[in-house]
Amino acid sequence: MNIAVLIKQVPVSNDVTVDPETHALVRASSEGMINPADLNAIEEAMLLKEQTEGKVVVFTMGPPDAEKALRDAMALGCDESCLITDRAVAGGDTVATAKVLAAAIKKYGEFDLLVGGALSADGATGQVGAMVAECLDIPHVVEAAGVKYDAADGDKIVAVKKFHDKKLSIRCALPAMISFNFGCNEPRLATLRSKRAAKSKPLVTYTNADLGLPLDEVGIGGSPTTVVDSFSPKAGRKAQMLEGTPAELAKKLYDLIEEEKGK
Amino acid sequence: MAKKKIGIIGGGISGTALGYHLSLYDGEAEVIVFEKDTIGGASTAKSAGTVCLFDDSLKNRYWDVRLYGFESYLKMEEEEKGSAGFDKTGTLVVATNEEVEKVIKTGIALAKAAGYTGEYITDKDRIKEILPDISTDNILGAGYTADDGYFDGTMISNTYAKKFQKNGGVVKTGVKVTEVVVEDNKVKGLKTDDGAEYEFDVVVDCTGPWSKFTGEMVGLDVPIWHTKAEAFFLCPPGKKLDYTFPVLKYPEFYGLRAGDNIFICKSHLSMDLSNPMHAGQWDPDKLPATGGTDDYFIDFLLDQLEAKVPGIVDSGLVSSWLSYRAEPKDFWPILGETPVEGYMLSTGFGGNGVIEAPAATRDLAKLIMRGESTPLLENWAFKRLL
């Protein structure tokens, strides 16, 4: 089974503030890492690779330094990588980004399965996976907790997903896109040796010219939505202190937990 | 007699220990520690806390400094278990050449003189008993004691801060000092980002890697360089070690256990101030909490572990971090007076803050309260660098 893994490089720290004058984002650090849920997707891909053989190719769209995330993914066992980097595709919303990823996957080769993390730690839209599936006209299951594959099933795969208070087994025809929740498995770790080995694994770079997408379909210009402002949260990060007797506090705690669980 | 008013900038190990030592001058001092973030949260939190009896981190010439630090923390632990985060794993210091061997043997003699155990082991099977994953090829022997281990700099800072507050000291967290007021080359006080102003007789810079920027507030060029302390948390093959991993010291790197993981960090003395990969002057505010290590560190560590501790070379890389050690060119701290009257330094510990802060700030407190110097203050005086 050939698997494409879609990953995103996200900031190590979500410690971002807004400049009160310019409303520009001020990041505490520019350090990037693989989006945490994507590590769970890589793990699922590795488990399937061990079971079915085939190759795993990791894709990301981002600035040139997103190569680091790809190398990290290859240190975890991905065989090849593809970086889509071009000023023309930068700053795109989920629709524009999905088009670029889908085009890159199509150009790279045939895949039986696409996987990715369900939500990113920064934007947390959870939309790109299903949008890529739509572009490629394949079915999708998002926010899955695991996957089972039996070669006897042929071109079908079973995703496990928690939905409301149920655990569902969802059979899906291949090729398909499945996204995985953070924490659904325990991702393997790179080692010093695998880190070093990853440096010489293949990395293909695509620009928008390679993909041949019209400029009004990609990047900021190809995005139906656009960010027009940014601001700091109204409340500070300091905790709101609750007062009362232990019994009253226990009740307040109970209410807070139940309210959040209900959401 | 009027109380002496002292402002301390920085709530890491150096600032909190100084606050504590000043608060021991019963009622004579009025002290405020200003911390822009959390107590013991910045470079102190990234310290390995290896206050060991005879490793190479601090020359044997400063044995008393080391012993005072070690015993201060042991007493903290006796008062309240966990308050210094002590993990008594013992320490194995490996001798790779005769010079190192001599230093270790001296350290053992000094430790024994203070009533601790220590031995120099040349029997390679014994060394392997203590650390089964080690390679004993190309080593002469190793010093070992079961009496020490590592501490937690963040916990120690918080404990010092608590003791200091109990003695009447004030800690202000989340408050950044924005200006040090100086008139006629004499410190008058300082201003903070919450709009408050304070009058002080003495202001002490305990900001470690930030000292260059702190010094600029009084027009002082604090000659601090940053060396990179790069660290990895390794998950050993099999996820769990079946032995107590001791603090392990080589001239090039050191390791210790962190739960079931192993923490490995590049050692201080392997740093070359003229190599831009090792040293420079950077902005510590831009340091991420985790990550930030350079690729060269992977190669460095792989080569080191393959040769020296091959049993853990296939460990998983759990996380990494980068910290800046602040140090002057001669790698010694800067302690005491500066050309600006009333402005003092307690900085530049170069990653040894947890070892050196207790003795250094004990002496500095005496200087501030009594005007009396000590040999340590003389050795580590700012004027040596002028």
Added chain:
Amino acid sequence: MANGICVYAESYKGKLEPVAAELVSAAKEIQKTTGEKVQAIVLAEETEGIVAELDKLGVEEIYAVKAGRDCSQQDDAVSQAIAEMLKKIDPSSVLIPATPEGRSIFSRVAMKLGCGMTADCTEVLVGTKEDGSYYIKQNKPSYGENVFVTIITRDGFYPQMMTVRPGVYTAQEEAAGGQTKVEYFEDIKVGDSKIEVIEEVVAEAETGSILSAEVVVVGGRGVLEDDNFSLLEKFAEKVGGAIGGTRPMVDSEMIPFNHQIGQTGLTIRPKICISFGVSGAIQHTEGIKDTKLFVAVNTDEEAAIYGVADYGMAADLKDVLTEYLAL
């Protein structure tokens, strides 16, 4: 000309989801300025009950497709049908619950319609363009809620689609109903799907792993005293949470190392985190990220943990836990 504020009436097993009433309320806020109709779309196996519930919420128009089969999870087919519905209704904006189902279906719908979609809005406001027409200002958190951004759908793209976070808007109250125009699109069918639910069992709360648990209860040094840890265990059981801890708890072997949180341990991202007796040294707070609810209990009012928690209780953890268990 696109017109109408359309709400996706998410349902589960024949019943309207509570979030739909919240979205109707958000739509009515928009309506106050734009004067457009509030619409709802329903697509389900059986629709009558759902339509009746919506009617009571004061929606002006309901558009429905009766699927005739349980098409839950068949989002490849469902999204096609919904895209066709929206083409017919032609609303100016679509409000969708920011739920797994909403995201899953409408990501495809947005792509089919080429209209884009803003995720997880916590506020939708009306803005006025120079020509006097209206647009929706879609405010959403980013970077783990450290920043909020305003997103708009650019001119020429319709409908303006956005998912809205559950629990943000107060649910629209039920009224008499009977005023709603209901239209069934008989010609829109839910086509074949490449997806099939083959098993459905009751899910159990994940408490064995602190990585996947939705609720994590964290103990710090304060838990080491007396029999506080057994209180914490009972509390965790009661709230269906996994237990994580800081180094002192691991050192004292109350919890295994793989339940330690912080720089030497794990980074967890639970929905709900409640900490007891944790002071909040950096090694610990770095290990918890992106929680939706974080309550800290610690006697020390100055504890650093209150710099990161949403709510704080400066109380003895033993008292609070004992009272909680008595509830």
